[in-house]
Amino acid sequence: MKQIKNMTQVELAAYVQSCLQNEGVQVVLSGGSAVSFYSGNKYVSKALDLINANFAKRQSIKIIMEEIGFREQGRYFINPKTSFFVEFPDVLFQLERSL
16 A cells, blocks of 8 residues: 555545545535545636535544644644645535535
């Protein structure tokens, strides 16, 4: 496996998703990073927005993220070995805003 510092945005998203899934947390890539992936990097975002699809507790996510080297900083999870950061947007808040 590649070290985090050598991972592309897509590789990092897949790695984080896999680590979370192994612990029963289902996530879906969304936002700017999804647009970046599907546009062939015509749009670039440093944020990996992962939707918590099965509404796992934030504390459970935090523990898993810490195990893979990310530390919670405000609403983001940061790892000093990469310029990308991870966010778990509040889906219910987003749905309410769109109604």
